[in-house]
Amino acid sequence: MNIGLAGLPMSGKTTIFNMATRASAQLRDYISQSEEINNGVIKVPDSRIDKLTEIFEPRKTIYANVEFTDIPGVAKKEGDSASFSSKTLSNIRICEAIGLVVRLFNDEKIPHVHDRVNPVSDIDEIFLEFVFSDLILVQNKIERLQKDMKAGKKPELLREMELMEKFKSTLEAEKFLSTLSLSSEEDGLCRGFRFLTQKPILVIGNCGDDQLKNLNDENVKNFFSYLEKKGLDGFLISAKTEMEISNLSPEDEATFLKEYGILESGRNKLIREAFKILNYISFFTVGKDEVRAWPLQNGTPAQKAAGKIHSDIERGFIRAEVVAYEDFIKHGSIAAAKTAGTVRLEGKEYPVKDGDIIEFRFAV
């Protein structure tokens, strides 16, 4: 799973990246034209995996991974209408989901690209850029299709042309492509494009500690009413404070959070929200050798889930032996869960559920 952190310069992307990955990438207090891209991978904490590790005492424990990419935005230059360079946009394009960082915090020492804090117009500006960027891709594709159709390859290209025309009018109306419901054929036709406006988007409102406690703050109110209007997922984070907390050792961090009555670290909240927007769940494989979490899209059929582990298991899939985590814990062992009749035999099409402990039977 890969989340690209995108947003205007000075919104706190690198601060959030550092918080999420416990890194110490360069922060800036001036608007820079040249910032490096940062990459980091973190393991997803999961108390169920901790518990399974206690029970199986495996040689290896593998948690799910999330990769974060901190994508620098490019400041608006005089006479330049774009905030994002095409390089920035193509860096966002290769991510699976977008974590859009929006500045809500007020701090006179930190310059703002637009001189004042206004989350709604910042988000609007970014979204418009996404729309234009996708529109250019669509227009280029239409031109190529027109040429190819003239060259006589008409029938098989007609469907694609129809789809691109539909996309064009959607984007021209400044709507996201994600608002269209596509048939699986259409979905296949456009998958290769990696359209920005088809990606899951999580909006991260970077606010000050004071704003976290005061939901009547004007920017906070505007932020949430905007998200609601657009049907978007989002949450608040005080990135600067969270980054400071995340610089502590994991043990000190836990103590600190507990002392201050903070239920969940910013990192965990971010991961949880990312799983939610991507509609991801985890299934588990267990044994003396390895206890492991496998993240995948909710509803993935068992046979395809098997392919996450190995293509041979997918190809030679016979059945899946499944027990829900809760049932397993209740009975204490696979054998006891079997005796109690909670281990199920499932076929290829079984939609894998969060917390399923699975053993695949296969033959190649």
Ligand SMILES: Nc1nc2c(ncn2[C@@H]2O[C@H](COP(=O)(O)OP(=O)(O)O)[C@@H](O)[C@H]2O)c(=O)[nH]1
């Ligand atoms: N007061 C305050 N400053 C912040 C917060 N988040 C980031 N900053 C500061 O804003 C500046 C820009 O942050 P940075 O993460 O580099 O932004 P980026 O350009 O989006 O990567 C840095 O000086 C940060 O210390 C915050 O929540 N509150």
Ligand SMILES: [Mg+2]
């Ligand atoms: Mg940065």
